[in-house]
Amino acid sequence: MLGPPGAGKGTQSERFARERAIPKISTGDILREAVQAGNALGRSAKSVMDAGRLVSDDLVIGIVRDRLERRDAAHGFVLDGFPRSLVQLDALDRLVDAQAPLVVVDIEVPEDVLIERLRGRRICANCGWNAAPGVTACAKCGGPLVQRSDDNIGVVRERLKIYQRDTAPILEHYRRRPTFRCVDGNQTQDAVAADIAAAVASVVGGTLA
Ligand code: AMP
Numbered sequence: 001m002l003g004p005p006g007a008g009k010g011t012q013s014e015r016f017a018r019e020r021a022i023p024k025i026s027t028g029d030i031l032r033e034a035v036q037a038g039n040a041l042g043r044s045a046k047s048v049m050d051a052g053r054l055v056s057d058d059l060v061i062g063i064v065r066d067r068l069e070r071r072d073a074a075h076g077f078v079l080d081g082f083p084r085s086l087v088q089l090d091a092l093d094r095l096v097d098a099q100a101p102l103v104v105v106d107i108e109v110p111e112d113v114l115i116e117r118l119r120g121r122r123i124c125a126n127c128g129w130n131a132a133p134g135v136t137a138c139a140k141c142g143g144p145l146v147q148r149s150d151d152n153i154g155v156v157r158e159r160l161k162i163y164q165r166d167t168a169p170i171l172e173h174y175r176r177r178p179t180f181r182c183v184d185g186n187q188t189q190d191a192v193a194a195d196i197a198a199a200v201a202s203v204v205g206g207t208l209a
Pocket of ligand 1: 005027028029031048049050052053054055056057060080081082083084088150159
């Protein structure tokens with residue numbers, strides 16, 4: 001699932017994965033958990049994440065490689081926030097070589113809408129759940145809602161800049177593949193979910209959609 005920060009990748013990936021009983025693998029979530037746990041991975045990623053920049057390719061490729069080896073990913077998975085660079089794109093192609101097809105869905109949202117969304121976004125301080133607008137406590141664990149440390153306006157602008165520079169070019173590669181689809185992310189969550197399901201179905205038929 002591709003798209004700029006704030007496009008709804010996390011929300012839509014989670015929903016798609018839950019409805020099909022496959023794992024959602026989010027490099028951002030894994031890194032945030034590591035930061036919260038204060039382990040070595042988290043310590044090396046925290047300052048880069050807080051600055052809105054990309055963690056090193058080696059680090060995230062290692063995370064995804066390990067996660068894809070787990071049993072629950074054997075029959076499909078949703079990747080959220082990976083790949084984000086051409087090096088990661090190449091690595092992913094090698095990792096899923098035997099598991100075709102890799103369906104690539106890009107969620108498109110205008111930049112002014114992204115900025116508004118990111119500034120208003122709140123997540124659960126305990127479990128990282130992404131809260132819907134207007135919600136005051138976590139629906140999963142009841143925890144307090146907080147702003148992500150990289151959702152303040154200065155860092156948001158940096159993340160959008162990095163997205164344009166490092167991540168947008170991978171779309172040009174994927175766009176040439178028959179398994180690439182775009183959906184309009186500037187609609188209700190239900191409408192976006194329906195478009196994603198239809199997009200995936202148009203590639204793989206009924207297997208996952
Ligand atoms: P996200 O939750 O997907 O917006 O990711 C939050 C932050 O984690 C990003 O701004 C990066 O610092 C880091 N990150 C997540 N996924 C990747 C990736 N594939 N490559 C490099 N950095 C990543």
